[in-house]
Amino acid sequence: MVRALSVKRDVIFAIAALGLVVLASLCAPLYARMAGVDPFSSNVAGTTVRHGQTLDLMQPNDNPLHLGLTPLGPDWSASAYSLGADSQGRDVASRLLYGGRSSLLIASAAAFLCLCLSGSIGICAGYFGGWVDILLSRLLDILWAIPVYLFAISLSVVTVGHGIHLGFVTLGADSFLIPIGIIALVYVPYAARPLRARVLSLSRAEFVMAARGMGASDFRILRREILPNLAPSMVVLAPLVMALCLLAESALSFLSLGVQAPSASWGTLIQDGEGLLYTRPIVAIAPGVAIVITVLALNILGNALRDYLDPKGAGR
Numbered sequence: 001m002v003r004a005l006s007v008k009r010d011v012i013f014a015i016a017a018l019g020l021v022v023l024a025s026l027c028a029p030l031y032a033r034m035a036g037v038d039p040f041s042s043n044v045a046g047t048t049v050r051h052g053q054t055l056d057l058m059q060p061n062d063n064p065l066h067l068g069l070t071p072l073g074p075d076w077s078a079s080a081y082s083l084g085a086d087s088q089g090r091d092v093a094s095r096l097l098y099g100g101r102s103s104l105l106i107a108s109a110a111a112f113l114c115l116c117l118s119g120s121i122g123i124c125a126g127y128f129g130g131w132v133d134i135l136l137s138r139l140l141d142i143l144w145a146i147p148v149y150l151f152a153i154s155l156s157v158v159t160v161g162h163g164i165h166l167g168f169v170t171l172g173a174d175s176f177l178i179p180i181g182i183i184a185l186v187y188v189p190y191a192a193r194p195l196r197a198r199v200l201s202l203s204r205a206e207f208v209m210a211a212r213g214m215g216a217s218d219f220r221i222l223r224r225e226i227l228p229n230l231a232p233s234m235v236v237l238a239p240l241v242m243a244l245c246l247l248a249e250s251a252l253s254f255l256s257l258g259v260q261a262p263s264a265s266w267g268t269l270i271q272d273g274e275g276l277l278y279t280r281p282i283v284a285i286a287p288g289v290a291i292v293i294t295v296l297a298l299n300i301l302g303n304a305l306r307d308y309l310d311p312k313g314a315g316r
Contacts, residue, residue: 014300025100032094035080040262043089048081057089070279086272095264102265107246113184118191126199144189155182156257174260183248198233232309243298
């Protein structure tokens with residue numbers, strides 16, 4: 001009983017935390033408008049008002065010689081520059097919210113695309129078997145052998161510089177579709193393997209054998225028998241894959257291979273704060289905390305969905 005209540009509290013915390021992060025990110029334009037800040041334009045010569053005083057966004061450095069400038073620090077209020085400014089004089093709080101919009105959009109879209117591709121591969125390999133299974137399994141083995149981030153970085157280096165040109169379709173280097181496609185592709189082997197195993201099990205189930213004996217077509221069996229029973233596995237994988245995609249997006253953006261300027265993501269914010277760790281660490285810590293909370297909430301939700309949809313395997 002105590003364990004059940006503990007798990008329930010974890011799930012409530014995860015849902016509340018994830019909902020708060022999503023809601024705050026969606027309110028980014030409202031916050032920027034109310035605070036009167038532009039999170040995408042450099043404002044090193046700008047000023048702001050705190051407690052009735054007008055302060056420069058770039059303050060004299062605190063070193064003994066007072067050389068150089070340091071961005072304005074946080075004051076933890078609900079006004080503009082509550083989390084201070086970055087090295088370009090931009091409001092950190094508004095960039096954190098806009099970064100959440102970009103990171104969550106890319107991660108959720110990449111997870112959806114990844115599961116669609118993985119589900120299609122898993123169904124083809126697990127249901128039809130034979131040479132189809134051999135071909136797809138060997139292809140997955142090849143992709144599996146390549147380290148995830150090395151594969152993602154290699155694809156990003158090729159596409160970020162010149163974009164993608166496919167006939168009449170041209171994607172610029174700043175298009176979100178590029179990191180979405182890259183991140184979805186690199187995680188296909190990790191989601192396709194368990195889905196293929198599930199389809200293999202379902203294809204040998206008695207109800208599928210009975211449907212074949214009654215003369216049902218492959219399309220009807222896939223639509224009426226396989227897909228409905230495969231859906232719970234995909235639902236369980238969804239938050240876990242999204243957490244992985246969020247981490248991959250942050251890593252690529254930190255390396256300037258994901259979201260491109262002037263757009264912001266949590267990864268680009270950490271990159272912006274790398275040079276301010278000793279003076280204004282909040283610039284890098286704030287997006288890092290947001291990533292940790294979101295990934296933790298998604299993992300808790302994934303585990304809870306697994307326990308709910310597969311009670312027999314909950315104790316394994």
